[in-house]
Amino acid sequence: MKKILIVDDEQDIVESLKFVLEASDYACYCAYNGEDGLKLAKELVPDLMILDVMMPKINGYKISRLLKYDNKYKDIPILMVTARSQEEDKLIGEETGVNEYITKPFDLNDVVNKVKQYLGE
Numbered sequence: 001m002k003k004i005l006i007v008d009d010e011q012d013i014v015e016s017l018k019f020v021l022e023a024s025d026y027a028c029y030c031a032y033n034g035e036d037g038l039k040l041a042k043e044l045v046p047d048l049m050i051l052d053v054m055m056p057k058i059n060g061y062k063i064s065r066l067l068k069y070d071n072k073y074k075d076i077p078i079l080m081v082t083a084r085s086q087e088e089d090k091l092i093g094e095e096t097g098v099n100e101y102i103t104k105p106f107d108l109n110d111v112v113n114k115v116k117q118y119l120g121e
Helices: 011-023 034-044 060-068 087-095 108-118
Strands: 003-007 027-031 048-052 078-082 100-103
Touching (some): 003 034, 011 108, 060 087, 087 100, 100 108
């Protein structure tokens, strides 16, 4: 079973994503701030991460950068979910190695489809 790590400080978003992804047979792990998210990513080495940008302690861009510049974690696809849809935000995301940018509010089915696409399913 593929492991997905969801890191977002909005609990309802985490719960919704977890629900639809587990229904599609993924094992989901959750963190509610950047520090815990980074720690879990290093422990779990998930098959894919769904990451929020604006979070307490460490933001999503920094997590992405730290993981993507480490050979051990650089191949983990990162889907960035954010309420910030400015072009410059997307550029920062690309610079930090984010694979996909998903703007809130999003359709849960779209997210599941993106996950399947990145996991080759």
